[in-house]
Amino acid sequence: MNRLSKLAVNSEGFIFDPTTGDSYTVNPTGLFIINSLRDGKEIDQIAEELSKEFEDTPEEISKDISEFVSHLYTYNLY
Amino acid sequence: MAKKYEKPVILKVQTGMMNKFGSSPYYTRKVRTEIDGVAINELVEKFGSPLFVFSETALRQKYRAYYNSFSTRYPNVAFGWSYKTNYLPAVCSILHQEGAIAEVVSEMEYDKARSIGIPGDKIIFNGPYKNLSALEKAVKEGAMINIDHFDEIYDLEKVADKLKKKIKVGMRVNMDTGIYPQWSRFGLNLDSGQAMDAVKRMVSKGKLVLNGLHCHIGTFILEPNAYAVEIEKMIKFGYEVEEKFKMKIEYYDIGGGFPSKSKLKGTYQEPDVMIPSVDEYAESISTSLFRNLRGGDLPKLYLETGRAIVDEAGYLITSIIASKRLPDGRKSYIADAGVNLLYTSFWYKYNIEIDRQVDGTNEPAIINGPLCMNIDVIEEGRLLPPMEKGTRLILSPVGAYNVTQWMQFIEFRPNVVLIGTNKEVDIIREAEDLSDITRREKLPERLKLNLNSP
Numbered sequence A: 001m002n003r004l005s006k007l008a009v010n011s012e013g014f015i016f017d018p019t020t021g022d023s024y025t026v027n028p029t030g031l032f033i034i035n036s037l038r039d040g041k042e043i044d045q046i047a048e049e050l051s052k053e054f055e056d057t058p059e060e061i062s063k064d065i066s067e068f069v070s071h072l073y074t075y076n077l078y
Numbered sequence B: 001m002a003k004k005y006e007k008p009v010i011l012k013v014q015t016g017m018m019n020k021f022g023s024s025p026y027y028t029r030k031v032r033t034e035i036d037g038v039a040i041n042e043l044v045e046k047f048g049s050p051l052f053v054f055s056e057t058a059l060r061q062k063y064r065a066y067y068n069s070f071s072t073r074y075p076n077v078a079f080g081w082s083y084k085t086n087y088l089p090a091v092c093s094i095l096h097q098e099g100a101i102a103e104v105v106s107e108m109e110y111d112k113a114r115s116i117g118i119p120g121d122k123i124i125f126n127g128p129y130k131n132l133s134a135l136e137k138a139v140k141e142g143a144m145i146n147i148d149h150f151d152e153i154y155d156l157e158k159v160a161d162k163l164k165k166k167i168k169v170g171m172r173v174n175m176d177t178g179i180y181p182q183w184s185r186f187g188l189n190l191d192s193g194q195a196m197d198a199v200k201r202m203v204s205k206g207k208l209v210l211n212g213l214h215c216h217i218g219t220f221i222l223e224p225n226a227y228a229v230e231i232e233k234m235i236k237f238g239y240e241v242e243e244k245f246k247m248k249i250e251y252y253d254i255g256g257g258f259p260s261k262s263k264l265k266g267t268y269q270e271p272d273v274m275i276p277s278v279d280e281y282a283e284s285i286s287t288s289l290f291r292n293l294r295g296g297d298l299p300k301l302y303l304e305t306g307r308a309i310v311d312e313a314g315y316l317i318t319s320i321i322a323s324k325r326l327p328d329g330r331k332s333y334i335a336d337a338g339v340n341l342l343y344t345s346f347w348y349k350y351n352i353e354i355d356r357q358v359d360g361t362n363e364p365a366i367i368n369g370p371l372c373m374n375i376d377v378i379e380e381g382r383l384l385p386p387m388e389k390g391t392r393l394i395l396s397p398v399g400a401y402n403v404t405q406w407m408q409f410i411e412f413r414p415n416v417v418l419i420g421t422n423k424e425v426d427i428i429r430e431a432e433d434l435s436d437i438t439r440r441e442k443l444p445e446r447l448k449l450n451l452n453s454p
């Protein structure tokens, strides 16, 4: 979490990590999750808000989120 | 209006590499909803998943393309269907209907060919292991036997004694044709004189009469010229034998080995670019024949093309049953078919098509099979869009060597269906169940469990 707050994130989904110099791109749902995490929200809350914000969200949306978070983790971003 | 949901994805930007978001929609576009006009959905609903699907149309077309390419260039040619490549009776029967004889490499395959109605004299019997009783049966039934080694010469001489007759035989030879690896394990070596020694032995005993030469230089041979070299060396040897021993070499069997449009691992180019056409092989082979044969001599040319005829006629439909994120960041999909069904996945990278349009960004993914074994990987790395559980993948070409070398391990083997030329769909091998496995197993009385006893 601490690391997420240090990232530079723009509204297009472009992310820069000043600690390592690495850049990333995320899609709109990914961007939404990252911003929510930076605001300190929990996965359940994010899931709820995601399904309001986007159309056709699947039932297993929390799985998608936790998978995304583990992907952040493998990039050392979380 | 709200935006459409897409699975969340993050991708690292590799410096020096184009990685614009969504720049690689290529695989998302590889959608296949049907095979030969029959819907993937319908096939799976009726016959389950995973499911092997063969196309009768593709099989017949491929055979005819090969046959025509050779028969229009050389007037005396025949194909022997390589049973080990695919010995499902439906597949063999289609090729036999088209005019192929049978090429077998064991007694089991020999009996299989006989059981679907092929007479012995339409069987080419190859391979390093033909036991005495199999040899005797093959001789009695008039099969073309290609000798693999000296011990087989001795065995056939015993059969000749027993049946009190001279036996016509062919002999497998191996040689350097300039390609690597050189298949030198089978047959007798031409370059070292071993093959000539074998002929001398046959002549000295007078029980076997050499009338054919056989060779198979390898599989997935990408160099048409290798066959020209093979033929030149075989014919030179043939004439030498004819002159020395007053024999007539009636056939030259140059084996199989033409590639299918599959992607060998470690190769960079797509198969369409990489793989020579059938006409290039036929041209190289017929040119070499006419250059080396004497005027008026037109011995029979046999081809034992396996992979190139059947591979592209076979598909495997498999379903995604789960997905997860691996610690290294890659996405892993678990499919219901693995290396248990796809033996050739160790060497080839399949074409992967998806049964529906999937939105979202492609990301590096691997596909694992259902086995609880680390080796069960059918795709080690490919850009794939985010796929839901239940999505079906159609893998191809898988028609060669898989439904013979698959293994019953952890899972059952699934249904195999054939789509006929009028879109009729028939099961050509039924899915296994537990009884197939337990039928041959025996539990000694003393080991039977009695869970009621103390």
Ligand SMILES: Cc1ncc(COP(=O)(O)O)c(C=O)c1O
Residues within 6 Å of the ligand: B082, B085, B103, B126, B127, B216, B218, B219, B220, B255, B256, B257, B258, B304, B305, B306, B307, B308, B400
């Ligand atoms: C003797 C012989 N003939 C034919 C074949 C068929 O080869 P392919 O499938 O490469 O055409 C093989 C395969 O190994 C073989 O050993």
